[in-house]
Amino acid sequence: MTVDWVVFDFGDVICGPNGLYPKIAERLGVEVTEFERHYWEQRPAFDLGTADETRYWTAVAAGLGLTIDEREAIALNELDMEGWLTAERADTVQLIHELGEAGVRLALLSNAPSAHGRNVVASPWGQRFAHTVFSADVKVMKPSVEIYRLIEQKTGATPERHFFLDDRQPNVDAARAAGWRSELFTDAATARTQLVELGVL
Template structure:
């Protein structure tokens, strides 16, 4: 029998808010093949992840521009138009989170996010200020699925790992939480999330 859940921890991107770099870049680089090449070779997922780990945008841009000087304008556009990559919240997921908070549940957030874009996200989406707190990878120099980030979150917020459930859209991050001794569920849509929480004894 799994431990009773006392703490519910939400990931943010693609769980509470939508994120898609193609949104501004379909305008910036209209040619689909060219855009695909840009994301595979210039502003790659791995390049962006280093900002989530704490690298500054200035440093990130300088490194990418040194390698691809002809792409300088497009590289700078990534941060410049970042706000267009997060066009809306997932209202049903947010409703679940707010319902949990309103019913007195302990809710925190754990996210791979660059420190400065997270400041922007909080302004765009005020509900991100409602949970008890958040661990932002870019502020602490650790990223999921490193077990150390889950352990730090548990220490900082006084969570009992066995009594904590983590919600993330990326399977390796779910596995990272489990490796840290947490319970965890893979987010695919709000209906499944609701069912998963109920299955773990969290009333909604």
């Protein structure tokens, strides 16, 4: 069966890990490991869109025993977005451009806040994606099958015509359960080999 759409995850596939965690932790006056723990503990609500940036960063700070105002929350969020977008994986970005130049149709599926999604779409490589779905915009996250169906609604293709690359096994397993072809992303070279084997490149 032909693959009509290649679907990428964002975090730790196209960009990441976030290189500004140390700077954010220093700004808050805490250890990086402690910051990251609370960053990820609070993240699901932000990625799901049930918490905005102020509520999210206030919760992160509270977990660290700190109190911040809205202005500081916005500043921390700007640093966070910068940290992700400046941590491009050059080999993955090159692969995206190669696919785009070859006429391969691309989509992006990410658990991410809405503002992060807008910045991704505005990036040079982000414009290669014909369709994007960010969890906060649709109030559903991977590995829920519903979010894969939302991509299908955009592409108009049947499940088996999607090939999905994600760095988290539960998301890969969910994609396969939804009828997609999917592989765990480890590096761009391996992904490229998989795409060649599928006849996409």
